[in-house]
Amino acid sequence: MSEVTALRRGDDIAHILDALLLADGSCGHAYPMRANHNARASDALTLPDLADAAYYLCLLHGRHPGVIDHAATRSADNAARRWLIEAGDAFARERAYLTQVTVAAGPAPSTAQQSNCEAIVSQQRHALDMLAQSDRRGCAMGAAIALVLDWRMTRQLLDIVAVRTGLEPASCSLPDRLATLNVARAIGGDPAVDRAIQFGMRQFLAQHRGLWDLLEARAAIRRQQPA
Numbered sequence: 001m002s003e004v005t006a007l008r009r010g011d012d013i014a015h016i017l018d019a020l021l022l023a024d025g026s027c028g029h030a031y032p033m034r035a036n037h038n039a040r041a042s043d044a045l046t047l048p049d050l051a052d053a054a055y056y057l058c059l060l061h062g063r064h065p066g067v068i069d070h071a072a073t074r075s076a077d078n079a080a081r082r083w084l085i086e087a088g089d090a091f092a093r094e095r096a097y098l099t100q101v102t103v104a105a106g107p108a109p110s111t112a113q114q115s116n117c118e119a120i121v122s123q124q125r126h127a128l129d130m131l132a133q134s135d136r137r138g139c140a141m142g143a144a145i146a147l148v149l150d151w152r153m154t155r156q157l158l159d160i161v162a163v164r165t166g167l168e169p170a171s172c173s174l175p176d177r178l179a180t181l182n183v184a185r186a187i188g189g190d191p192a193v194d195r196a197i198q199f200g201m202r203q204f205l206a207q208h209r210g211l212w213d214l215l216e217a218r219a220a221i222r223r224q225q226p227a
Helices: 013-024 047-061 067-074 078-105 114-132 139-164 177-187 191-224
Strands: none
Touching: 013 139, 013 177, 013 191, 047 078, 047 114, 047 139, 047 191, 067 078, 067 114, 067 139, 078 139, 078 177, 114 139, 114 191, 139 177, 139 191, 177 191
């Protein structure tokens, strides 16, 4: 986890969230970066690795209602209403795309302790649901904002899976980084709310890091399994 400093009075919540994303987001984890075409051949993710990632991402984010849907029921901030509608509609399309890619990639490859892994991701899903349904003002929005901001890296991986399986990558219509950070700034300003937004984002990113850690461990196990 990052050493990003705690929010202080007068700090810009948008700048804090941007720093958290860079420090703790998926863009800073080695495993999804290995899906990049520029990765070294010895480090690049194989098609079974990509199918594994799609399968577990679908377990985590493929069901409705999700993080944004839950957050929309918890937010009373007028400044967030339009963003939540746009983000919710866009993520419904992302969910459909995720399902399509997962089906095209095929089942998760056989890996030791498979049932334990599915139980872990089920627990992560439950943790995200609870986070996005928090009554603490700002917490659910922090989780929703984190999903939208962190999804960019996840989307790059899904697009690579799509190309490898013969699908045409779909366009992504999630609110962009600037619009999302501006929403955080609009609903923030109160120190307690800003801390809750930051908490929601930290906890969400921790769950995503946990998923990448799990996928990385599964890939390492498969490489040790006899052919």
